[in-house]
Amino acid sequence: MSTLNSASPAAVMTSADVATPAFSPLYQQIKTLMTMRLQAGEWRPGEAIPSELGLAARFKVSQGTVRKAVDALAADNLLVRRQGKGTFVSTHAEQTVQYRFLRLMPNDGPVVGAQRRFIDCRRLRAPADVARSLGLKSGDAVINVRRVLSFESAPTVLDDIWLPGALFKGLTAERLADYKGPMYGLFESEFGVRMIRAEEQIRAVSADSLSANLLGLGVGAPLLSVERLSMTYGDKAVELRRGLYSTASHYYRNELN
Amino acid sequence: MSTLNSASPAAVMTSADVATPAFSPLYQQIKTLMTMRLQAGEWRPGEAIPSELGLAARFKVSQGTVRKAVDALAADNLLVRRQGKGTFVSTHAEQTVQYRFLRLMPNDGPVVGAQRRFIDCRRLRAPADVARSLGLKSGDAVINVRRVLSFESAPTVLDDIWLPGALFKGLTAERLADYKGPMYGLFESEFGVRMIRAEEQIRAVSADSLSANLLGLGVGAPLLSVERLSMTYGDKAVELRRGLYSTASHYYRNELN
């Protein structure tokens, strides 16, 4: 580790260095360094990172210390460990299990793939509330995508998606429609934007005429309103997604610990 | 560790023992042993468990191995580590932060305490669906509690709670009303039932006349339906809670990783 100490690896930063330096353990510092390499694209989604012993040599610490850092990154879903093979940068592209953040489950019957229908994809100026959520200035360029997800031909999810225009130049309805696989896979491979975590605000609302129409329901039908803010590295918000879910034959599943 | 090996601690179970013995690492076995001690009430909620070195001596393993076991139990929220003080059995009683599993947040303004009003607490025979969820036989004794939670005098949550009668003998409306603190604290201290984790199914529904009345809304108003199944040790279901949340001035908050 060349970041903080001078001689031996054990000579870490201590509380004598500064007044209240907020002591940070070595493995935490290495986690930060590795996160920066991931963010910089030095290690690409789907690829293997160096072995633990290799990383230990590079950072001049013991294997146990890089192990703690890698464990933490794996817990954050940034890396995936595979015994006997190596440690890999996680990716949305080979996402076998549904749509990463979508928690909808059928009331009965097996989980089944969704059909997507894109309603429109427009480039426009950010409304005040969208700008605030995404950390933009009101009037900045944003891209607005609307689409419907159907399960077994039953329209179920109406998504209203807002993306910073600066990050997603050239995103069109065609590219969305042509891309096979989850939308986050497209964002990752084509625009270098990786979703790390998200926060959702869930409410119950009544369908207005537009959404009722698109979801094949009556006006006033109860819908789940799911407002999701997705973050990339550094907890930077990069997507605001307002979803309306029909919960007649599906439910939102959550686990509490 | 006297459970599996004979001589040295390092002589753990190997894949040579049986055909496909599903190799379980030492720290995992110790985690299981500690969980059993917790379940048996040998270490009580709020109390400190032995120090890591003490546990290491007792189980005849190294400190590092018990550390992994304790880390896992702390990750499951069964234990709480406090540097310099010790490791404690977590408890619902001194739960400073709201109601453990309740994810409701005010749209704006600070989090504020709730007022509780108990509507009734009856002992009756389990309906088929309740019995199925709780792993009982249809017709077994259950306790049904209904109550309303209000925030700043606005009724917001209508809970319909089902508990196995065998586990909660003597639970009455009086004891519920008299108990200060969260309901799960009462369950823990008076009935020895600790909620470990829960699963929720969330839907949007329309208020019927009864729930509309109790929540001060119009009939047909959209409500969040939250059906929660809570589990104790061994993933045994011990509470079915059907909640109706008014999401006019609150939202259900969820974090996705």
Added chain:
DNA sequence: GAGTGGTCTAGACCACTGA
């Protein structure tokens, strides 16, 4: 068999708490 992650140990030292 070589290379990877996974487990376990023994021992040193650090940070935090409370008497």
Added chain:
DNA sequence: CAGTGGTCTAGACCACTCG
């Protein structure tokens, strides 16, 4: 100050994957 959890090391060996 003693006692607790937290970090870090060095080294051994095990389990898994793949050529």
